[in-house]
Amino acid sequence: MIILDINQKLKFNQVTIGTGANGSFFVRNNLQTYNNFRERIQGVRYMIVDGDKIEQKNTRNQLFSSDEVGNYKVYSLAERYGEHYNLDVLASTEYVTELEHLDNLFGDDTEAFRILVGCVDNNRAKRS
Numbered sequence: 001m002i003i004l005d006i007n008q009k010l011k012f013n014q015v016t017i018g019t020g021a022n023g024s025f026f027v028r029n030n031l032q033t034y035n036n037f038r039e040r041i042q043g044v045r046y047m048i049v050d051g052d053k054i055e056q057k058n059t060r061n062q063l064f065s066s067d068e069v070g071n072y073k074v075y076s077l078a079e080r081y082g083e084h085y086n087l088d089v090l091a092s093t094e095y096v097t098e099l100e101h102l103d104n105l106f107g108d109d110t111e112a113f114r115i116l117v118g119c120v121d122n123n124r125a126k127r128s
Helices: 021-036 073-085 099-106 123-127
Strands: 010-017 041-049 089-092 113-118
Touching: 010 021, 010 099, 021 041, 021 073, 041 073, 041 099, 073 089
Parallel strands: 010 041, 010 113, 041 089
Antiparallel strands: none
16 A cells, blocks of 8 residues: 655656557546646656557547548557647557566656556457
8 A cells, every 4th residue: 555645746657558449538538637637746657559550440439530540549649639738648659569568668767656557459469
């Protein structure tokens, strides 16, 4: 259990893997939450990870438009919501296949709370 002082400002280091239907909505809502609690947060390092590109079929149930077809999902989301909420959102188009790779995605900050969120949408990724 972690006990925090009510006046303590927190640092977060989050990696979210997967930007399909669930992931694209999660990223938007999660960044909105960080924005809403900005006065209680010292810093946020937010990384979105997915190697998929936007296809026309993604525009029906995911947060992408026809103009974005062919772009990497992570770049579209990072640019759109990072700019909208004025947060630094990083993007990686590599698939995570090794634990070491996942550790590298978090970077070197050891003082922040590390948060890993999995929004993968296929069985192969879920097993990794």
